[in-house]
Amino acid sequence: MKDHELQELLSRMTLEEKAGQLVQLDGACFGTRGITTGPQEALGITQETVDMAGSTLNVLGADTVRRIQENYLKRSRLGIPLLFMADIIYGYKTIFPIPLGLGCTWDPELIGRDYAFIGRESAADGAMVTFAPMLDLVRDARWGRCMESTGEDPLLNSRYGEAMVKGLQGDMVPGKNIASCIKHYAAYGAVEAGREYNTVDMSEMRLRQDYLPAYKAGVDAGCRMVMSSFNVLNGIPATANKHLMVDILRDEWGFDGTVITDFASIYELIMHGVAADEKEAALMAFRAQTDVDMQTGCYANNLADLVREGKIAEADLDRACMRVLKLKNELGLFEDPYYQADALKAQEIINDPAGKEAAVQTALEACVLLKNNGVLPLAKTGVRIALIGPYADTGDMLGLWAIHADRSHSVTLRQAFEQKLSPENFRCCTGCKTLDDPAELGDFGNIPVVTKNPDEETVRQWEKEAIEAAEWADVIVLAMGEHTLQTGEGGSRTDITLPAPQKELIRKLAAYHKPMVLVLFNGRPMALSDVEPYTDALLEAWFPGTYGALAVTDLLFGDANPSGRLSVSMPYTTGQVPVYYSHGRTGRPCAPGQRSRFTSRYLDAPNEPLYPFGYGLGYHKAVYGETKPDKTCMKSGETLTVSVSVRNDGDREGCETVQLYLHDCAAAVARPVKELKDFRRIVLKPGEEKTVQFTIDEEMLKYVHADCSYAAEAGTFEVMTGPDSERLSCAVFEYIQ
Ligand code: BGC
Numbered sequence: 001m002k003d004h005e006l007q008e009l010l011s012r013m014t015l016e017e018k019a020g021q022l023v024q025l026d027g028a029c030f031g032t033r034g035i036t037t038g039p040q041e042a043l044g045i046t047q048e049t050v051d052m053a054g055s056t057l058n059v060l061g062a063d064t065v066r067r068i069q070e071n072y073l074k075r076s077r078l079g080i081p082l083l084f085m086a087d088i089i090y091g092y093k094t095i096f097p098i099p100l101g102l103g104c105t106w107d108p109e110l111i112g113r114d115y116a117f118i119g120r121e122s123a124a125d126g127a128m129v130t131f132a133p134m135l136d137l138v139r140d141a142r143w144g145r146c147m148e149s150t151g152e153d154p155l156l157n158s159r160y161g162e163a164m165v166k167g168l169q170g171d172m173v174p175g176k177n178i179a180s181c182i183k184h185y186a187a188y189g190a191v192e193a194g195r196e197y198n199t200v201d202m203s204e205m206r207l208r209q210d211y212l213p214a215y216k217a218g219v220d221a222g223c224r225m226v227m228s229s230f231n232v233l234n235g236i237p238a239t240a241n242k243h244l245m246v247d248i249l250r251d252e253w254g255f256d257g258t259v260i261t262d263f264a265s266i267y268e269l270i271m272h273g274v275a276a277d278e279k280e281a282a283l284m285a286f287r288a289q290t291d292v293d294m295q296t297g298c299y300a301n302n303l304a305d306l307v308r309e310g311k312i313a314e315a316d317l318d319r320a321c322m323r324v325l326k327l328k329n330e331l332g333l334f335e336d337p338y339y340q341a342d343a344l345k346a347q348e349i350i351n352d353p354a355g356k357e358a359a360v361q362t363a364l365e366a367c368v369l370l371k372n373n374g375v376l377p378l379a380k381t382g383v384r385i386a387l388i389g390p391y392a393d394t395g396d397m398l399g400l401w402a403i404h405a406d407r408s409h410s411v412t413l414r415q416a417f418e419q420k421l422s423p424e425n426f427r428c429c430t431g432c433k434t435l436d437d438p439a440e441l442g443d444f445g446n447i448p449v450v451t452k453n454p455d456e457e458t459v460r461q462w463e464k465e466a467i468e469a470a471e472w473a474d475v476i477v478l479a480m481g482e483h484t485l486q487t488g489e490g491g492s493r494t495d496i497t498l499p500a501p502q503k504e505l506i507r508k509l510a511a512y513h514k515p516m517v518l519v520l521f522n523g524r525p526m527a528l529s530d531v532e533p534y535t536d537a538l539l540e541a542w543f544p545g546t547y548g549a550l551a552v553t554d555l556l557f558g559d560a561n562p563s564g565r566l567s568v569s570m571p572y573t574t575g576q577v578p579v580y581y582s583h584g585r586t587g588r589p590c591a592p593g594q595r596s597r598f599t600s601r602y603l604d605a606p607n608e609p610l611y612p613f614g615y616g617l618g619y620h621k622a623v624y625g626e627t628k629p630d631k632t633c634m635k636s637g638e639t640l641t642v643s644v645s646v647r648n649d650g651d652r653e654g655c656e657t658v659q660l661y662l663h664d665c666a667a668a669v670a671r672p673v674k675e676l677k678d679f680r681r682i683v684l685k686p687g688e689e690k691t692v693q694f695t696i697d698e699e700m701l702k703y704v705h706a707d708c709s710y711a712a713e714a715g716t717f718e719v720m721t722g723p724d725s726e727r728l729s730c731a732v733f734e735y736i737q
Contacts, residue, residue, distance in 0.1 A: 001334045006325050010318060012078060015304035018321040020052025022292050023300045024085065024260065027059040030068045044278075044297035051075045054324050055083035055129075057294065060092075060404060062341035065126030069337050081337035083328055085129040085181070085260075086404070089148060092122035093406035094355040094546050098399040098523055099134065099160075101366030101542035103150030103567030104616070106657045106679055108163035110362060115167030117358050119178045121349045122404075126341035128331050129179040131227060133164040135214040136184055139578040141571055142194025144491025147399055147523030147543070149189060151567030152580045152613060154210050155676050158217035165221040174332040175340025182218035184229030184262055186244050187211040191231055194577065196492045199232045205669065207233075209704045210582075216253060224257045224327055228290055230265050237272045239265040240284035250289055258323045260292040261285065267296040278302060283311055291320040350406055356547055363544040363551030368564035369617040370528075370538040375515040377558025377619060378475060380420050386427045386473035387417055388466045388509070389480040389502065390434040391521045396449055399523055399543030400488025403447055409546050413479050413519075416553035427473065431466035433459055434483045435499035441485035449484045466505060470512045477556065478506065478518045478535075484543070487523025496527050496574050503531060510534045519552060525568040527576075529610050540564070558619060563655035563681075565616040565724065569609035576605055581613035581725040582672040614676075614724035620654025620684065623647045627721040627731045629696075636737045640696040644721040644729070648684035655683050658692045661728060662700060663718040669706050674720060674728075694721070701735055713737070 001009070010018070029050045051072070059068060065084055072082045090096045096118070102111050115133075122130065134148040137157055150160040161182065170177035187207060191198040202211070219226070226249065228239040238244055239261050249255045266285045267278065275281035282302040285293070293299035306312040331339060349355065369376070378385065391397065395410025414428045438451045453459070470476055480502045486493060497503070498520075509516065517537040520526070521544070532538065539562070541552050554560040571579050590599035592608060601607055625645035634640040646656055658681075661674040677700045680692050696719065701712035714737040722728035 001329050006322065006329055009078065009080070010322060010325065013321070015307050015314070015317065017052055017078065018317050019299055019303035020049065021054035021080070021321045021324045022303065023049065023053040024055040024057055024292055024294045025050060025053045026057050026295055029053070030056055030059060030072070032059055032064055032068065043295070044301055049297070049300040053082070055085055055292065058086045058403070059084060060086050060122070060126050062125050062343040062346050065341045066338050073337060080325070081328060081333040083128055083324070083333070084126055085131065086122070086127050087132070087401060088118060088122045088127055088130040088404065089132045089134065089401035090399070091118055091359070091402065091545060092125065092127070092404050093350045094121060094359055094409070095398045095402045095405045096359050096545045097363050097366040097548060098147045098543045099150050100147050100523065100568065101544060102362065103156065103160065104368050104542070104564040105362060105365035106156070106565050106567070106681060107365055108159040110365065111160055112163035112167040114358055114362055115164045116170060117355055119168040119170060120176055121346070121355065123175050123178050123339065124342060124349050125346035126339065127178050128339050129181055129225060130168060131181045131183055132168070133161055133180065133182060133218065134184065135161045135182050135218050136187070136189035137211050137214060138189040138568065139580045140190070140194035141496050141525045141568070141577050142492055142494060142574070143189065143191060144196060144487045144493070144523065145189070145489060146525065146568070147487045148401065152569065153567065153582065153676050154213040156567055157214035161214045161218040162221040165218050165223045169222060169224070172330060174336060175342070179224040179327065179331065180218070181225035181227050181260060182215055182223045183227035185215050185226050185249065186229060186238060187233055188229035188231050194492050196490050197230050201234055204708055205704050205706060208708060212248070219249070219253050219255050224330070226255060226257065226259050228259060228261050228265060230262050230268065232272055237265070237269055237274060239290050240269055240274065240288045242288045245288040245290060256323070258291045258327055259289060261290055261294045263294050264296045266290070266293050266298040279306070282306065286312060286316070286320070289320070291323050359545050359547045360551050363548040364554060364560050366542060366544060366564055367552060367555055367562060368540040368566055369555070369562035370540055370570070370611050371532065371535060372617055373536040375475065375517055375536040376556060378556050380557055381425070384425050384472060384474045385417070385421060385477060386469035387413060387477045387479060388429055388431040388469060389478045390430055390432065391479035391481055391519070392428050392430060396484060397521055397543050397548050398545060400444060400447065400484055400491065403445065405546065407448065411547055411549045413549045413552065416549040420553060420557050427469045429465040429469055430462045432462060432501040432505040434502070435486070436501060438483055438485070441483060442490065444485060444488070444490070447484070451485070463505065466509065470509045470514060473514055476509060476514050476516045478516060479521065480518060481521030482523060482526070491523070494574065496524060496571070496577070498526065498531055506531055506534050517556065519556070525570045527571045527574050527610070529572045532610065561619045561652060561654050562616065563618060565614050565657045566611060567613070569613045570611040572608070572610040573605045576602070576609065579609045582675050585670050585673055608726070612724050612726040614657070614659050615726070618654040620648050620650035620652050620686070622654065622656045622684070622723060623649050624722055624729065627719060627729045629719060629731050629733050631733070633734045633736055634696065636698065640733060642694045642696060642719055642721065643691050645689055645691045646682065646684065647689035648686055651686050653683060653685050655681055656723060657681050659722060659724065660694045661720040661725065662696070663720070664701070664703065665716040665718060667703065667713060667715070671703060674725065
């Protein structure tokens with residue numbers, strides 16, 4: 001449709017029809033099943049509302065989409081098609097590693113290609129918009145939704161955000177690309193005490209310095225939609241927060257796409273105690289230019305009246321409605337309301353080996369080798385290997401948001417090990433329960449995960465098998481981790497260690513003094529200091545996806561060399577949380593190992609995490625040279641080049657992620673001790689040396705001041721390079737204005 005045709009369409013719509021475009025309802029309203037993540041209160045939704053609703057969520061499948069659209073259009077007075085949106089977070093049918101794992105690849109280009117595949121796979125099956133990527137910065141490992149984030153760093157998250165948005169949207173070709181809705185705007189990752197749906201209170205300086213950059217990167221990359229977050233930010237829920245939604249998002253960043261609420265978050269304005277009833281809630285959210293109401297009756301039942309009462313200008317309703325119409329038009333729905341959804345094509349893509357290859361490659365890059373006393377890589381012959389643990393033989397390595405996954409494609413670790421080992425050298429057993437009481441975890445809709453433990457006799461039998469296998473084996477590989485439902489939405493924990501039955505089994509097996517390799521499947525940076533001493537090697541696999549087991553096995557047996565680097569700090573203990581590398585300075589800093597009382601430190605734990613941001617090992621041996629700036633002074637308008645050499649002294653090819661950090665030594669406000677400014681992945685053959693050059697420009701020296709201005713100041717800067725955020729070599733330069 002041409003612009004004037006859209007205008008003409010708008011001019012024919014009633015107030016109710018305009019409001020209808022701003023309503024999103026789930027599959028149940030359209031006679032199909034979907035996953036719903038919010039409370040199912042009576043919505044006050046009539047059939048008329050359903051007939052006028054502009055969009056639906058988590059209804060997919062080419063044939064279903066076609067059927068629902070066809071029926072919908074039959075009842076639609078003006079023939080405006082329904083928009084199909086869904087949570088396609090890190091894979092549709094083919095599941096990639098969870099975003100926390102994607103974050104550890106330090107390879108945004110690869111992730112962009114993955115998201116292009118994800119877009120293609122889901123668009124063929126009827127998806128038009130996805131609620132992804134989630135661009136919340138996470139520093140509190142208690143929060144279950146750490147799994148949905150690429151990590152703790154603004155720069156890294158921004159690079160991924162940009163790549164994901166561009167990958168999903170491509171050229172916005174119907175049936176091939178999907179529109180991206182970034183979320184959860186804003187600062188949802190900072191919920192107090194890591195408790196889900198909790199409040200957020202932080203300075204505007206901190207908000208702009210750390211939390212906003214990734215959303216801004218998503219907007220700059222052209223995302224068509226933004227989702228408001230559940231949380232209160234500095235007293236006002238995001239959904240009704242004019243400062244966030246209008247001053248920053250619309251006016252400062254120039255976003256003119258659609259803003260949608262998170263699930264029922266307009267209604268939740270009442271629960272937050274800022275609106276007396278649904279009508280007031282609707283008015284507040286609408287005035288903040290929140291366009292679409294997900295899954296409540298607040299807009300459907302009130303917007304038209306609010307216009308009639310003069311509380312909302314009709315022009316504002318028109319603007320919001322037009323944003324939705326424009327998106328539908330851009331997706332070509334007025335020409336093809338089915339978005340070229342095609343069940344056969346969808347099936348072909350799901351079975352396309354390219355998807356499998358991409359998922360394996362990404363899982364290879366996402367796993368992080370945290371420790372290796374030399375036991376890895378494992379030999380394929382002449383060694384008896386026992387694979388033990390709740391993750392030894394399950395396809396459920398997909399993480400919580402794999403709600404549309406084709407689980408029939410999932411490969412288990414046992415199957416992957418069997419491809420490498422002859423049967424006489426391999427045993428596999430479950431060993432123990434994942435946790436004591438999975439029933440306590442609640443329910444997350446239709447994802448098929450184990451929520452019941454077997455009877456005690458079976459559990460005793462499992463342990464007996466594990467002990468026999470340990471006695472028999474030369475090496476024990478433990479496949480352990482968190483239950484899927486211990487992470488993700490509603491998955492906050494106060495104890496972020498390995499669940500008790502698994503720790504107990506590790507202690508029992510340690511008595512056999514066999515080398516132990518622990519492979520971890522989990523959705524947050526866990527506190528590992530209580531199990532790490534029992535292990536000879538630790539591989540962090542996160543939830544690695546449909547084909548993740550193949551990647552993990554290739555890494556364990558040395559068919560691939562680990563290259564993942566942590567995009568989050570791994571705490572030493574839960575009590576340290578939040579622990580992150582770019583923390584502020586203190587007047588009484590404590591050097592590692594120092595024990596003086598009057599310094600900023602814990603009495604019972606180090607300040608540092610167990611494994612720092614940026615850290616990861618490989619099977620090669622990288623040796624980093626000194627940080628060498630090309631001059632000692634950088635004048636305003638100039639750039640400075642920093643070089644660092646890296647040599648591979650090992651006997652196999654390896655990939656290094658060379659990292660660049662900066663620190664402003666004396667600024668107008670207390671600055672973080674260091675901040676990541678750039679990074680480069682390089683591949684080194686045995687004996688090879690490469691010099692990596694980074695360019696420092698003035699933009700990198702700028703920071704958010706107390707009055708929220710963004711500028712650089714003359715003075716001394718430390719520039720650091722190295723393999724992670726702790727092992728850094730430092731040089732200084734003066735910046736002169
Ligand atoms: C989640 C969102 C999700 C939405 C729709 C909410 O509960 O917070 O991330 O996109 O549900 O399913």
